[in-house]
Amino acid sequence: MSSLLSSIESPADLRQLSRAQLHPLADELRAFVIDSVARTGGHLSSNLGTVELTVALHYVFNTPEDRLVWDVGHQTYPHKILTGRRDRMNTLRQLGGISGFPRRDESEYDTFGTAHSSTSISAALGMAMAAKMKGESRHSVAIIGDGAMTAGMAFEALNNAGVADGRLLVVLNDNDMSISPPVGALNRYLAQLLSGQFYAAAKNVGKQVLKGAPPLFELAKRLEEHAKGMVVPATLFEKFGFNYIGPIDGHDLDSLIPTLENIRHLLDKDSGPQFLHVVTKKGQGYKLAEADPVAYHGPGKFDPAVGLVKPVTPPKPTFTQVFGQWLCDMAEADPKLVGITPAMREGSGMVEFERRFPGRYFDVGIAEQHAVTFAAGLACEGLKPVVAIYSTFLQRAYDQLIHDVALQNLPMVFALDRAGLVGADGATHAGAYDIAFLRCIPNMSIACPADEAECRQLLSTAHAQNHPVAVRYPRGAGVGTKVPAGLEGLPFGKGEMRRTGRHVAILAFGTLLYPALEAAEQLGASVANMRWAKPLDIELLRELAQTHQALVTVEEGCAMGGAGSAVLEALQAEGFAMPVLQLGLSDVFTEHGDPAKLLAAEGLDASGIERSVRARFASLLDNVSGLKVVA
Numbered sequence: 245m246s247s248l249l250s251s252i253e254s255p256a257d258l259r260q261l262s263r264a265q266l267h268p269l270a271d272e273l274r275a276f277v278i279d280s281v282a283r284t285g286g287h288l289s290s291n292l293g294t295v296e297l298t299v300a301l302h303y304v305f306n307t308p309e310d311r312l313v314w315d316v317g318h319q320t321y322p323h324k325i326l327t328g329r330r331d332r333m334n335t336l337r338q339l340g341g342i343s344g345f346p347r348r349d350e351s352e353y354d355t356f357g358t359a360h361s362s363t364s365i366s367a368a369l370g371m372a373m374a375a376k377m378k379g380e381s382r383h384s385v386a387i388i389g390d391g392a393m394t395a396g397m398a399f400e401a402l403n404n405a406g407v408a409d410g411r412l413l414v415v416l417n418d419n420d421m422s423i424s425p426p427v428g429a430l431n432r433y434l435a436q437l438l439s440g441q442f443y444a445a446a447k448n449v450g451k452q453v454l455k456g457a458p459p460l461f462e463l464a465k466r467l468e469e470h471a472k473g474m475v476v477p478a479t480l481f482e483k484f485g486f487n488y489i490g491p492i493d494g495h496d497l498d499s500l501i502p503t504l505e506n507i508r509h510l511l512d513k514d515s516g517p518q519f520l521h522v523v524t525k526k527g528q529g530y531k532l533a534e535a536d537p538v539a540y541h542g543p544g545k546f547d548p549a550v551g552l553v554k555p556v557t558p559p560k561p562t563f564t565q566v567f568g569q570w571l572c573d574m575a576e577a578d579p580k581l582v583g584i585t586p587a588m589r590e591g592s593g594m595v596e597f598e599r600r601f602p603g604r605y606f607d608v609g610i611a612e613q614h615a616v617t618f619a620a621g622l623a624c625e626g627l628k629p630v631v632a633i634y635s636t637f638l639q640r641a642y643d644q645l646i647h648d649v650a651l652q653n654l655p656m657v658f659a660l661d662r663a664g665l666v667g668a669d670g671a672t673h674a675g676a677y678d679i680a681f682l683r684c685i686p687n688m689s690i691a692c693p694a695d696e697a698e699c700r701q702l703l704s705t706a707h708a709q710n711h712p713v714a715v716r717y718p719r720g721a722g723v724g725t726k727v728p729a730g731l732e733g734l735p736f737g738k739g740e741m742r743r744t745g746r747h748v749a750i751l752a753f754g755t756l757l758y759p760a761l762e763a764a765e766q767l768g769a770s771v772a773n774m775r776w777a778k779p780l781d782i783e784l785l786r787e788l789a790q791t792h793q794a795l796v797t798v799e800e801g802c803a804m805g806g807a808g809s810a811v812l813e814a815l816q817a818e819g820f821a822m823p824v825l826q827l828g829l830s831d832v833f834t835e836h837g838d839p840a841k842l843l844a845a846e847g848l849d850a851s852g853i854e855r856s857v858r859a860r861f862a863s864l865l866d867n868v869s870g871l872k873v874v875a
């Protein structure tokens with residue numbers, strides 16, 4: 245390992261270096277990030293863009309006493325490497341290894357746990373106000389991307405922070421990219437700021453943006469001019485009450501460091517909230533990522549000399565791809581269909597839909613709450629919205645689901661991707677709660693396809709309903725069932741028997757049907773593919789309860805309040821008193837790691853299911869394997 249980086253065990257070591265040494269250090273750090281992500285997989289483009297900014301922030305601010313709050317946190321690998329975790333980067337996002345996001349329990353330098361976007365300004369403001377209340381002089385710095393800046397929450401925080409008097413700096417890391425190209429008026433506005441026209445008009449100083457650090461005197465003068473309303477027009481951020489500085493080149497340490505030093509002085513003089521606009525490039529320093537920052541946003545392992553390569557044999561289609569194909573086919577058949585994504589075009593499988601139906605495709609930015617209510621508005625006018633959203637991100641829009649969609653019983657489809665465990669991203673991204681939080685909402689239905697074929701069919705069923713329906717499916721591929729070409733749906737609210745055994749019946753919700761079938765072979769148990777968590781197929785449930793002595797529910801979602809709870813409630817309502825074993829995600833946050841291993845650790849693979857059923861119902865089970873499988 246090269247000498248400078250290996251000498252940095254903490255930012256205190258970094259602060260011992262001369263300014264001149266920071267340049268080679270940044271080069272080493274960038275090379276380390278590329279090499280490390282190539283070995284483990286993870287987020288790359290964003291991390292290459294924050295190398296210099298990270299060095300500069302830790303150099304100028306007295307971390308961890310000063311608080312750095314990163315937004316999303318997918319760009320914190322350089323920060324992790326400089327804060328004592330260099331030697332653990334090879335364990336990134338693996339079971340037992342370090343997280344791909346900041347975590348308070350991982351390091352004192354990770355001041356705020358994150359991975360969902362747009363929380364940094366709120367959290368940093370809270371920290372700044374706490375410092376003030378406690379009489380502490382430290383600084384709080386939020387570092388937020390231009391994509392994350394589009395969320396309402398960021399603006400709620402700006403609105404609050406602009407009139408607060410904490411020592412708060414907001415750094416806008418503007419790389420003109422979200423995961424995909426950015427959208428919306430804010431993006432257009434930022435581009436305008438970058439073009440220099442804004443300041444050229446306002447101050448008649450030409451394009452003195454980007455290069456060079458505004459000296460303290462200049463910053464203070466601008467502050468005073470703004471206070472007197474002399475600089476016209478003010479940037480949006482000044483209107484919010486911030487002292488806006490920038491834009492400056494976020495890869496130029498000779499701009500970054502003096503500018504941050506000057507800002508630190510302003511904060512020390514209690515000059516109000518500061519806003520620094522830095523311009524960076526996603527993928528900076530790795531040509532392939534610079535050319536295609538989308539592909540390198542979150543790549544798997546790769547050879548840095550070669551870059552990402554297409555697999556020779558195409559892998560099984562993912563549920564996301566099944567959804568993407570269905571969306572295009574249904575859009576072809578139904579001109580009223582419109583597709584909405586809150587900034588997850590690639591992850592939600594909507595690239596082809598946008599290409600073929602640009603007028604019916606809406607990327608609304610990182611704005612889940614708005615996405616849901618915007619779709620509700622479309623539905624009010626007779627369109628048929630399909631909101632493609634990760635289960636974990638729908639959590640953001642809970643009131644909108646209830647108040648704007650369900651209460652008005654609007655016909656909408658929620659294509660809930662990443663339902664269940666997601667693997668490397670860990671607890672922040674796990675779609676563990678959707679069944680529990682959706683099923684208590686009147687008018688809402690929830691379909692749980694067991695495989696790819698059912699995914700397509702149940703999406704069609706959902707689209708045909710006159711009320712909101714969520715179709716939940718996991719990250720990655722399923723068992724590989726052949727997906728039908730047609731658009732016929734399956735019966736609404738109906739499950740099916742998949743195996744007839746005796747004594748014990750397993751009621752499977754979703755993709756765990758397949759491990760449940762395997763377990764049932766060993767147990768001699770019956771298996772029902774329930775397909776719908778809401779409405780429950782009460783007829784099928786009644787039949788199972790009447791013909792078995794015990795029931796087992798299986799789902800890849802939280803056991804508490806999930807589909808198993810629905811079964812218990814229904815049995816109670818139907819007057820059945822029988823033992824029920826509920827298998828699902830336990831009442832803990834599941835760590836990052838290989839999804840198959842995580843499921844096994846939760847006892848939700850075939851052998852885990854078998855083990856749990858034997859442990860609970862040993863006295864009921866035959867010793868021999870069960871009866872026949874119903875095709």
Ligand SMILES: Cc1ncc(C[n+]2csc(CCOP(=O)(O)OP(=O)(O)O)c2C)c(N)n1
Nearest residue numbers: 290359360361389390391392421422423587
């Ligand atoms: C609430 C929420 N919605 C969506 C995402 C998915 N997501 C992660 S990073 C990202 C893009 C963020 O863009 P930006 O803040 O500009 O950072 P960059 O990737 O450009 O470094 C998105 C949409 C998320 N993490 N949180």
Ligand SMILES: CC(=O)[C@@H](O)[C@H](O)COP(=O)(O)O
Nearest residue numbers: 316318359542591666669719
């Ligand atoms: C940081 C973030 O929220 C996304 O980049 C996320 O990690 C993508 O996850 P998928 O790989 O499942 O699309």
Ligand SMILES: [Mg+2]
Nearest residue numbers: 389390391421
């Ligand atoms: Mg960005």
